[in-house]
Amino acid sequence: MCTLGCLAGQPLKSLETAARIVAADCPDCQLPGSIKGSQAILRGMPADVDALVLSNDRLSEAYNVVKLAAPAIAAAVRPGQFVMVREDHAGAPLLRRPFSVFEILRDAAGEPTGFSLLNKQVGVVTRALYALEPGAHLQCLGPLGQPFSVAAPSGAAWMVAGGVGLAPFATLAEALRAQGTPATLFYGGRSVRDLYYAGWFERLGVRVVLATEDGSRGEAGLITAPLQRELAALPAATELMIHACGPTGMMRAVAQLAQALGRSTEVSLEPVMGCGLGGCYSCVVPVRTGPQAAASQLVRSCLHGPVFPGDRVVWNELAPAH
Amino acid sequence: MCTLGCLAGQPLKSLETAARIVAADCPDCQLPGSIKGSQAILRGMPADVDALVLSNDRLSEAYNVVKLAAPAIAAAVRPGQFVMVREDHAGAPLLRRPFSVFEILRDAAGEPTGFSLLNKQVGVVTRALYALEPGAHLQCLGPLGQPFSVAAPSGAAWMVAGGVGLAPFATLAEALRAQGTPATLFYGGRSVRDLYYAGWFERLGVRVVLATEDGSRGEAGLITAPLQRELAALPAATELMIHACGPTGMMRAVAQLAQALGRSTEVSLEPVMGCGLGGCYSCVVPVRTGPQAAASQLVRSCLHGPVFPGDRVVWNELAPAH
Amino acid sequence: MLNAIGLQGIGVRRFIDERLPPLRDQRAVVIVNICGTTVHEYAELARILSDAPGVAALELNISCPNIKEGGITFGCSLQGAHDVVAAVRRATPLPVIPKLTPNVTDVASFARAAEEAGADAVSLVNTFLAMAIDVETRRPRLSNVFGGLSGPAIRPIAVRMVYECRQAVRIPIMGMGGIMTADDVVEFLIAGADAVQVGTANFVDPFIWPKLLDGLTAYLARHGHGAVRDIVGTVEIPDRSATTAPQRIST
C-alpha cells in the first residue's frame, strides 16, 4: 500500500518541524520508510552506484557489452539477479530500466571490481547504452530480485537462452562450475548474429548446443528442438534443473516441455519494471499459489522474481498465444 | 507573430504529403520558416556547435572560465555578441541560457579556434557550467545579437564593467586596440573576489581603473565615482564612447551620468532570454523610438540588442528604483 | 517551459500593412491567430482580416492563460466558446479554427461545441496554467504569478486530448503540445491530428523544422505510406483478450 510515502505521515494539524517527521517501514516493499529525524535507517538496501563505464564492446548493430566499475554490486550479486539502470542525459526517461548482471569483473587477486551488461537495442535507454563511451557514468541500483537456485552438485543443470536472454547465465554458469555441477547451455537466436559468447561458456567448461532459425549457426530451427530430444534421452534417474531466459514464448515452451516429463524449471521473466523495489506494481505477473493449485495471484516480479518456478507461472494470463 | 511555425501551414483539408508542406520566412524573427520539401534554406542562420570543453578554470567559489572549441562561432563573433548555451543532463532545464563571448581562442597561426565564457553561478545552468569537466560538451548557438559599435581611432573608448559584466569587454578591448583606439576599463565589484582578469586587460594596453565596495582592491566605493571624476575632467573636444555592462542599476547610473555631460553610451542589457532568436518575446525591453522621443516601444533585446544606446533605454520601466 | 509573454501582437492594422506583404510575396499560407476581449472584438478582427489578401485561415485564441479579460474566459465556458465561434463564423468566409485550452474537465465537449458553432477545424492544446516559485526569494518566478506550461512535459496530456477530440468530432484537428522529435509528430498524427504545430521546440533548437520534416518523411517511407493522411487517427486500440503481457507503466 505504500506506493507513496508521506513526508508528513502524522495528523496534519500537528505538523511542526522537519525533525519530527516520522514515517515507517511498511513490510510490503523494499522502499525505505523509516526516517528518524534526518538519520535514515537504510540497512538491507541495495547499493546505488554511480558506475564508471570502463569499456563498451559493440558486438553487432544491436548488441553490445558495457563493462562497469561497481565493486559493491559485483561482490553481492547472485546468479539471476538484476540492477536498475539510469541513464543521465537531457530527455532521458525518468524511470530506470532493469538489466541482468552479465559477467563479474575481477582484479588480479580475484576480487570483484565490477560487472558487465549484455545489452540489446530496443528503445530509448537501450539505444543510449549502445552509444555509451568509456568515461561516462551509469547509475546502477542493485543487486535486486530472487536469484536462480544453484542445483546440487550431484545433478545436472541446463540453461536455455534465447538472444539477450543469455545475460543471467554467465554468473549462473560460474556458480555451477564452482561447485562442479555439469552444465549445458542451449542457446538459440534468429541467426548467427544473435549468438554471442558461446566460446566464453565453452572455455568455462559448459557444453554448448546452438540453434538458429535461419540455420546460419548450429541446428536450424528453434532451440526447443534439441532440448526436447535431449530431455527425452536423459535417464530418469539423473537429477536435472532447467533454467530458461528469453522470449516469453520460448520460456513457456520450455516450461511445458519439462513439465510433461516431470522436470523442474526456473524461468526468468522480463516484464516492464518501473522501480525494481516493489513500490510501483508495474511488474505483477500471475502465479499459481501452489504447484498444482487452480488459484493464482498477481505477484511483483521484481521482489518475488524475476526467477520463478516454470510450473507456477500462469502462461495464458501472462501472454496469451496469438 | 510567428512564435509558432505551423508544420502544415496550408488549408487543412488539403494536407497531403510531408513533401508538400511549405511554410514561410516571416520577417519578424530569426527562426527559419522556409522549408521547401525537406531542403531547409538556412542561410544566414547562426551556427549551432556541439562545443568540446577544453578547460574549466575556477577563479573563485562563484566565478569560472570555460574554454570551448568552436571555430565557426569564434570566427564570426563581434564584440558584445552572445551565444545561447544548452547544458545536456537529465533534469537540465529545457531552455538555453545567454552568455557573452569572453576571450577568442586562437591557434599558433592566429586563426580563431574557439572562445571562452566567463561564468558566475546564480542558478541551475550557471551551477552546471561551474561544475563542467574538460571533455564534456556544451551546445552553443551563435553569434547572436547586435555588437558594440567600435569607436573611431581618433576618439577614446571607456568600458565600465560590474562583476560578470566584464565578459563582453575582452573582445571589445581587442578590437579597440587593433585599430589603435585608446581604451580604459572601469571595473567595479563588491570586493576583490569579484574582480578578475585586470592583468589581462593591462597586458593588452588597456588602462584599468578599479573600485570595490569594501575597498579590498582599488578605490573604495562604486565604480561610478572615479568614472564621474574622469568624465568631468575630460576635455570636451575629446571624442568618447562609453560602453557599460553590469547590474542594471550601474548601467542606468552610467547612462545618466554620461547623458548629463552630453556623452554617448552603449549598454549591454541582460534580461532573461528564452530563445535568443526573436521567437519568444521574453526579452522585450522598453526603448524610446528616438533619442529625445517621449514615445517608447517594447523591442526584443536578443534581436535589437543586447547592446542599446544608453539614452534610448526607458530605465524607469525596465527596473524601477526601489 | 513556463511563459507569461502575453500577446505581443502589433495590432491588426500594422500586421496587415507590415507583416502580411512579405509573407504574401513568398506565397506563404498564413493562418492568423487572433484574440479579443469580447465576442464583438473577435468578429471585428475576423471581418478586417477577411478583407486582407493573403490570409488563409483564422485561428481563434480562446485559451490564452496570460490575458485576464477575454481569451481563457471563452475557452473555459461551453456557451462562451460556442458564441465566439458562431460570431466569427458569421463574420468571415475564411476557415475558422478555434484553439482549445487544456485547462478544462472535458475538452471533447468544447470540440463538439466548436463544431456545432460552425468551426472548420480545432487546434489543441494551448498551454496549461501553471506556477513556479523561486524558493530563495519566495516570489513567483514569473512577474505575472501564473504562466502557461508548454513543451515536452505536457505531451502525454495533449496526445490524450487530441485522441478524445478525434472520437468526438469530424472536423480536422491541429494537434500540438510538446512536440520535440519526428516521432512526437507521428504520435499526434496517429492519435488523430490532421496536422500539427510546434512551438517551444523552436526556442530550444532553431533547426528543428528540417529535422522534423526529414524524420516524418523517413517514417512514412519506412512504413510504406505515401501521405500523412494515411496515418492520421490510425492508433490501434488492442482487444483486451488478445493482448500480450500487459504494460502498466511507461517512461
Place this chain on the structure above:
Amino acid sequence: MLNAIGLQGIGVRRFIDERLPPLRDQRAVVIVNICGTTVHEYAELARILSDAPGVAALELNISCPNIKEGGITFGCSLQGAHDVVAAVRRATPLPVIPKLTPNVTDVASFARAAEEAGADAVSLVNTFLAMAIDVETRRPRLSNVFGGLSGPAIRPIAVRMVYECRQAVRIPIMGMGGIMTADDVVEFLIAGADAVQVGTANFVDPFIWPKLLDGLTAYLARHGHGAVRDIVGTVEIPDRSATTAPQRIST
C-alpha cells in the same frame, strides 16, 4: 511517468489483518487511502477502518484515473465530491482527507466543496489523465490506453493548484505532484501546502527520503526558521509597480 497500475490493494480485511499490525508495532502514523465505486462503499470502508486500531486518518481517492467506475466520477463532479465526503464524514471520527484530481477546470471549487462537506484537509494532486502511443506498433504504450501522468512534468501545474486551493479554503492542504528535490518540497510549502507527499521520485531514487529531509532541514536552518509551518503559504506576490525587470519566461 505514466501509470495504469489500477488499485492493487489487497482488500480492507487483509489490510487490517496483515499490513496494519507491523506498522502499528513500529508506531507508524498510518493514513489509509481508500477508493470505492459508490458513496455507500466509501462510507462502509471508512466505518470498517475506524474500528481498526492504528489508523490515523483516511485519504479518499476520488481521483484515480485508472478505475472506470467510481473514483474519478466523484472527483469530477462537485456534487459527487460533496456527497462522498459528507457520507464518509458521518461514518467516521477519523480525519477525512479527500484527494482531488487535477483534471478539472477549477480545482479550488472542489476544495471548497470538500471543506463544506466536512473534510479535515485536502490532498492534491492526483495524476493527469494522459496517453502515449508507440509509433512503431501504433498501439497505446499502456495496455489500458490511458494512464496517469505523474513526476516532474506536472509540478508547475500542481504548484499552481495548491496555491489556488490555499486561497480558497482554511483546512490544511497536502501538496504533491512531481517532487524530486528538497527545493521542490519547499516550493509546495511556500505555495500553501501544510505537508507534502512524494510518489514517483521514490521509484527513481529509493534514497530520496533522507535527501529531502536533510535538504528541508538545511533550508529551514539557512533561512532561520524553526518549523515547517513558518514557511507554509509565505509566497510573496510582488506589487506590480515595485517590481524589478519583469520575468516572462522560466526554465
